[in-house]
Amino acid sequence: MLPVSDSPAVAPPRSLRRTISYVAAMAFVLATTGMWIYAFFFASRHSPDKVPDRALAAAAQAVCLDTKGRIDALPVAGTFRKIEPLAEALRQRAVVLDQANDILAEQIARIRALVPADAETARLTGEWLADWDLYLQDRRAHSDELKAGKDAPFAERTYKESPISNRMNAFARVNVMPRCQTPQDLA
Numbered sequence: 001m002l003p004v005s006d007s008p009a010v011a012p013p014r015s016l017r018r019t020i021s022y023v024a025a026m027a028f029v030l031a032t033t034g035m036w037i038y039a040f041f042f043a044s045r046h047s048p049d050k051v052p053d054r055a056l057a058a059a060a061q062a063v064c065l066d067t068k069g070r071i072d073a074l075p076v077a078g079t080f081r082k083i084e085p086l087a088e089a090l091r092q093r094a095v096v097l098d099q100a101n102d103i104l105a106e107q108i109a110r111i112r113a114l115v116p117a118d119a120e121t122a123r124l125t126g127e128w129l130a131d132w133d134l135y136l137q138d139r140r141a142h143s144d145e146l147k148a149g150k151d152a153p154f155a156e157r158t159y160k161e162s163p164i165s166n167r168m169n170a171f172a173r174v175n176v177m178p179r180c181q182t183p184q185d186l187a
Helices: 014-042 054-072 086-113 119-147 164-174
Strands: none
Touching: 054 086, 054 119, 086 119, 119 164
């Protein structure tokens, strides 16, 4: 038979557990404080999407303002809800969508014709316009679906699991070109 001990299992003293907890909590607080100090005082405030050529951004904003006004003058998608039969409503929506797409194609061409003052602006603007090209292809495909009698929701490409328009709109906002965001005419 094994000898039975009257003494309980030895647990670490309470003060040691408190010390370890205190050190862990202080390490967390110091690390968090250090991160925020770095973020507020030392981290770069420059957005990687901001173009250095502010004149090009202003010129693009003017082009987009004109485009937005022209697209806003077209009938909105809801205008066609009460048209019967559905195929005719979809055909009419497609006609208006084609008009808007032509206006957007003109906008892209006009911005592409602007001459950037530096290579970085040229690169960033080129990437943004390439996204516009893809977005316009998706809009044209949607028009084709409407013409074929399919009333499916607009499907656009994605970038990092998010609609490509989110990336395009973020670029427009960072560069103070709010009118260069994608139109909301498909709702």
